[in-house]
Amino acid sequence: MSPLIITAALTGAEISKADQPALPITPEEIGQAAAECVAAGAAIVHLHGRLADGTPTQDAAVYREIIAAVRARCDAIVQVSTGGAVGMTATERLAPVALRPEMATLSMGSVNFGNDVFLNLPADIEAFARAIAEHGAKAELEIFDAGMIATAKRWLAKGLLASPAHFDFVLGVPGAMPGTPEALMYLVSQLPEGATWTVAGIGPAQLTLGTMAIALGGHVRVGFEDNLYFRKGELAVSNAQLVARIAAIGRLMERPAATPAQARALLGLPAR
Ligand code: KMH
C-alpha cells in the first residue's frame, strides 16, 4: 500500500477558542500549527479563514495571509475550503480559489448540519468545479451522505469533474451519514475506478475510522475541525498531537506518513 496521506484540518468554521483553547485562528497561529503538523506527519493542510475575533470568513485577503504564513514555514499541500460556514453565499465561499491553491474542497450535495442546512445547489457545485479547475487546483470531493458519491460518479462520467477523483468521506456530522464502519465500507464499495480517498471522522470516529482507512488503503484527515479530544474527556493539546497519533498508527501498520512531495505525486499534483 502507498504511504499514508495525512490531512490536518486545523481550524474549521464551527469551533471557538472557548471550545478548544489551542485552536489556531490568526494567520500566524495557523502557519505555526501547519508547520507542527507537517513535522508530525501531515502532508496536506485544510484551511479555513477566521477574522481576529474568530468569525469565519472566506475573504481572499485573509486566506492570502494564511497561505503565506503556511508556506513560509513548511511545504504542506495547501487545500482551501470552499465550504466555508453554513449560511455563506456561493460567491463568498468561492473567493479563496482565486488564489490558485493546490487543492480546494468541493461539497457534492446539500445536507442537514446539526440544526442548520449546508446548502449546495447543483448549479453552484458545477460552477465551483469549473472554477477550481480553471484556477489549476485539484478538487477534493466532500461526501457527507450516500447520495453524494452517486452524484460525483454521474458527474465524473459526464466530464463535469476531473478524473482521477480524490474523495473525503466526512462521517458523523449530526444529520448526515454516521461515523460507523458500515458507513465507511459502503462508501468505499462505491468508489469509481482509480479514485483516491480519505476519511474525516467526526468526534471519536476520527480515531476509529482513521485506523480503518489505514487498513483499507485510504488516507486520513484529523484535526480540530472534526474533533477536539485526544481521548474521552481529555482535550487534545494541539492539532499536531492528533497528527502524531495517526502517523504512529500508520507506521505500526506499515503505512508511513507521506511527505508533502510524496502526497503530491500520489494525488497527481505538480511538484513544487
Ligand atoms: N463548515 C462546513 C459547513 C469544507 O471545508 O469544504 C463545511 C466544511 C466543508 O467545512
Ligand code: ZN
Ligand atoms: Zn472544512
